[in-house]
Amino acid sequence: xxxxxxxxxxxxxxxxxxxxxxxxxxxxxxxxxxxxxxxxxxxxxxxxxxxxxxxxxxxxxxxxxxxxxxxxxxxxxxxxxxxxxxxxxxxxxxxxxxxxxxxxxxxxxxxxxxxxxxxxxxxxxxxxxxxxxxxxxxxxxxxxxxxxxxxxxxxxxxxxxxxxxxxxxxxxxxxxxxxxxxxxxxxxxxxxxxxxxxxxxxxxxxxxxxxxxxxxxxxxxxxxxxxxxxxxxxxxxxxxxxxxxxxxxxxxxxxxxxxxxxx
Amino acid sequence: xxxxxxxxxxxxxxxxxxxxxxxxxxxxxxxxxxxxxxxxxxxxxxxxxxxxxxxxxxxxxxxxxxxxxxxxxxxxxxxxxxxxxxxxxxxxxxxxxxxxxxxxxxxxxxxxxxxxxxxxxxxxxxxxxxxxxxxxxxxxxxxxxxxxxxxxxxxxxxxxxxxxxxxxxxxxxxxxxxxxxxxxxxxxxxxxxxxxxxxxxxxxxxxxxxxxxxxxxxxxxxxxxxxxxxxxxxxxxxxxxxxxxxxxxxxxxxxxxx
Numbered sequence: 001x002x003x004x005x006x007x008x009x010x011x012x013x014x015x016x017x018x019x020x021x022x023x024x025x026x027x028x029x030x031x032x033x034x035x036x037x038x039x040x041x042x043x044x045x046x047x048x049x050x051x052x053x054x055x056x057x058x059x060x061x062x063x064x065x066x067x068x069x070x071x072x073x074x075x076x077x078x079x080x081x082x083x084x085x086x087x088x089x090x091x092x093x094x095x096x097x098x099x100x101x102x103x104x105x106x107x108x109x110x111x112x113x114x115x116x117x118x119x120x121x122x123x124x125x126x127x128x129x130x131x132x133x134x135x136x137x138x139x140x141x142x143x144x145x146x147x148x149x150x151x152x153x154x155x156x157x158x159x160x161x162x163x164x165x166x167x168x169x170x171x172x173x174x175x176x177x178x179x180x181x182x183x184x185x186x187x188x189x190x191x192x193x194x195x196x197x198x199x200x201x202x203x204x205x206x207x208x209x210x211x212x213x214x215x216x217x218x219x220x221x222x223x224x225x226x227x228x229x230x231x232x233x234x235x236x237x238x239x240x241x242x243x244x245x246x247x248x249x250x251x252x253x254x255x256x257x258x259x260x261x262x263x
Numbered sequence: 264x265x266x267x268x269x270x271x272x273x274x275x276x277x278x279x280x281x282x283x284x285x286x287x288x289x290x291x292x293x294x295x296x297x298x299x300x301x302x303x304x305x306x307x308x309x310x311x312x313x314x315x316x317x318x319x320x321x322x323x324x325x326x327x328x329x330x331x332x333x334x335x336x337x338x339x340x341x342x343x344x345x346x347x348x349x350x351x352x353x354x355x356x357x358x359x360x361x362x363x364x365x366x367x368x369x370x371x372x373x374x375x376x377x378x379x380x381x382x383x384x385x386x387x388x389x390x391x392x393x394x395x396x397x398x399x400x401x402x403x404x405x406x407x408x409x410x411x412x413x414x415x416x417x418x419x420x421x422x423x424x425x426x427x428x429x430x431x432x433x434x435x436x437x438x439x440x441x442x443x444x445x446x447x448x449x450x451x452x453x454x455x456x457x458x459x460x461x462x463x464x465x466x467x468x469x470x471x472x473x474x475x476x477x478x479x480x481x482x483x484x485x486x487x488x489x490x491x492x493x494x495x496x497x498x499x500x501x502x503x504x505x506x507x508x509x510x511x512x513x514x515x516x517x518x519x520x521x
Contacts, residue, residue, distance in 0.1 A: 055420040077422040083413040091435050091512045103431065104423040139512065159421070 003069060004030040005163060005195050006054055011063035013049055023049040025220035027063070031197060031212075033162075036189050038198045038210035040252065042260045046221030047199040051165050054197065055079045068162060077105050079163045080156035084171040086148040088140030088155075095136035098123045098154045105159050119158075126154040129191070130184050146177035150184065157188070166198045170205065179237055182208055190234060203249045203256075207231075208240060215252065217259040225255045302482040307489060310482035321471040322490045325456055328384055328467060329498075332391025333452040339392070340399025340448070341441065347400065348407025348437065349429065365397045370458050377463045387459035387467060394455035395448040402444035406437020439513035442506035449498045453491060 011027040014020050024046040031037045039047050052058040053065050056075040065072040067079070080101070088097045102108040102119055112119060127136055130150040132143075140148055149169060156164055166185075170178040186209060189196055200206050206213050207229055215225040229248060231239060239245050284304045290296070291303040298306055311318060347354045369390055376386035410433055418428050460469025468487045475483035507514060 052416070055416075057416055057420055075420045075422050077420070079420055081417050081420050083417070085411065085413050087411050087414040087417065089414075089432065089435070091438075091510075100431065101417075101421050104418055104421045104427055106422060141512075156417075 005033040005035075005068055006031040006197070007064075007066040008050075008053065009064050009066070011053060011060040011065060013046070013053060013058060013060045022220040024053075024222065026222050027053075029214055029223050029226075031195060034193050034195055036196045036198070036209055036211045038200060038206035038213045039216060040200060040203060040206050040213060040256065041216030041221065042218050042256060043201065045216040045218050045259070047216060048167055049221065050216075051081070051167050051197070051199055054163070055081060055165060077107075077159070078161050079165055080159065080161035081165045082149075082152045082156040082167070082169045084168045086140070086145075086152040088148055088151060090139065090141055092139075093136065094127075094132070094138050094140055094143065094151050095120065095123055097140060098126065098136075098151060098158050101155060101159045108159055123154065123158055126157055127151070129188065130154055131180075146173055146181065149173060149177075149181060153181075153184065153188070157192070157194070162195060164194050164196045166196065166200075168200055169198075170202070171200075178202075178205070183237065185209060186233075186235065203252050204240060207245060207248050207252070208235060208237075213252065215255045215259060224259050225252075227252060227255075299479060299481045302485050306482050307485045310480075310486040311489070314483055314486065317471060318468075318486060318490060321466055321468050321487075322494065324384075324466045325387075325453070325460065325468040325491070326494055326498075328387040328456040328460070329391050329449075329452045329494075332388045332456055333395055333449055335388070335392040336395035336399060336448055336452065337445070340396040340444075341403055343396070344400040344403025344437070344441070345407065345429075345434070347404040348433065349425070354404070354408075361397065361400065369394045369455055370462065373459050373462045376459070382463045383465060386463055387456045387469075390459035391452040391455035394458075395452040398444045398447045398451065399441065402440040403437050406440035407433045410436060439506075439510040442502070442510050445502040445506065446499055449502050450495050453495050453498075457491060 007030045008027055011024060012022070013024045013027075014022050027046075027050070039050060041047055049058065053060055054067065054072070054076075056065075056067075056072045056079075059073060067076050070076075088094070089100070092100070099112075099119060102112050108119075124133075124136055127133055130153055132147060132150050132154070135143065135147065135151075140151065143151065149172075152169070156166075170181050173181065182205060185196070185198075188194070189209075196209075198206065198209060210229055213227045213229060214223050215227070216222065217224045227248070231245070288303050288305060291301055302310075343357075347357055372393060373386055373390055376389050380386055380389070407429070410428070414432055415428060418432070423431075456467065457469040460467035461473050464470045468491055472484045472487035475481075475487065
């Protein structure tokens with residue numbers, strides 16, 4: 001068996017010193033390369049903490065986090081991140097916003113000036129993939145919320161990360177736009193072979209997109225249930241209205257209710 | 264629509280200003296107010312024409328001290344604002360000191376400046392500087408302190424140093440705050456330089472007004488006030504123009520209409 005891309009082994013994370021708030025406790029999970037994993041749970045269960053542990057923004061007090069075979073002790077630049085808030089910089093065009101990570105990541109920033117054309121072409125290709133062809137010269141505030149979130153995905157992918165971490169990226173969008181973006185993410189995952197971890201509170205979103213779903217309990221967060229999603233890929237939106245899809249959602253719904261009661 | 268093509272909004276500042284002077288003139292005439300209490304605008308205009316060489320020379324002096332003090336305030340304010348926004352340690356240490364310093368009436372500082380530098384241009388420049396730099400510091404620091412945490416996370420996860428985050432996000436982000444604060448700072452700088460000129464100077468509008476007052480030349484005192492207002496409005500307009508020019512992206516609603 002190949003080595004998993006992400007391993008979290010018995011991790012405790014406490015905020016604010018020795019008697020601070022215990023956010024996650026005994027957290028253990030692993031994610032295979034190329035897998036699409038989703039993490040669901042009641043609010044305040046430490047989903048965002050999980051994200052920050054994997055990206056190396058937080059270093060846990062106990063246990064270890066391993067990404068691509070290396071123990072995480074500092075930020076890992078092979079990760080792309082996207083949040084619910086698209087945080088586009090308003091003084092840059094959409095294209096320049098997408099190129100921002102390249103100005104930061106070490107192995108790209110030295111090449112950026114010389115190979116600008118090549119990188120711009122890449123960004124434009126990404127824009128095309130998410131359905132924003134020709135919008136690169138627009139400023140973010142000229143785009144709708146859904147379009148900004150698409151651009152946000154491009155920014156998370158521009159440096160070709162091995163791992164894409166999404167923290168409720170579609171939470172603030174209307175349901176039609178959300179479904180459109182589910183398909184965008186689904187196609188990106190299929191086309192680029194990137195490993196994706198999606199943190200969400202939308203169970204239908206998790207079941208539609210993920211290969212495997214982890215249910216977290218309320219604080220202190222730990223994995224209470226792991227569910228493999230059996231549906232074959234590529235999945236169509238029609239799947240959302242099928243009985244066995246709803247059975248999985250329903251089952252997860254029950255697990256989360258238990259997780260909340262246990263708290 | 265059958266409305267005329269006159270842009271009333273654009274005309275409004277001129278109409279209101281003219282209105283103020285007309286009402287002022289009428290009130291002075293109707294109640295026969297003596298000119299040493301309140302001279303009529305026409306009388307002030309006479310004084311401006313009569314004393315023009317002196318007014319011109321002193322106006323330039325005040326404009327000069329104000330501008331130099333203001334430029335110092337911009338340089339120091341920007342530097343200190345970035346330092347405070349950069350480090351929580353510097354912020355925690357300096358903020359109370361700055362609040363205390365800002366609470367001191369600057370007119371009380373002028374005598375100290377006179378002891379150090381003598382009567383003349385330097386105390387006026389420094390007073391303008393001291394009064395104008397505070398809003399710049401606060402605004403720049405605010406711009407830096409309100410970076411979205413998500414943005415910081417995205418960049419830090421990519422291995423960005425504090426310096427990268429400041430250069431790519433923090434400083435551009437604080438520019439609208441900075442240029443906004445210039446509009447406040449420039450008008451405060453006039454207050455500072457005139458205070459100092461009134462207390463300790465041999466030239467400038469403040470000095471001229473004080474001298475005119477001691478000779479009971481009240482129209483000339485008012486002429487000085489009018490000149491100060493004109494200079495203040497002109498410099499404010501320059502700052503507002505600069506703000507639009509440099510950070511147009513922050514005023515997108517106006518841009519979208521244009």
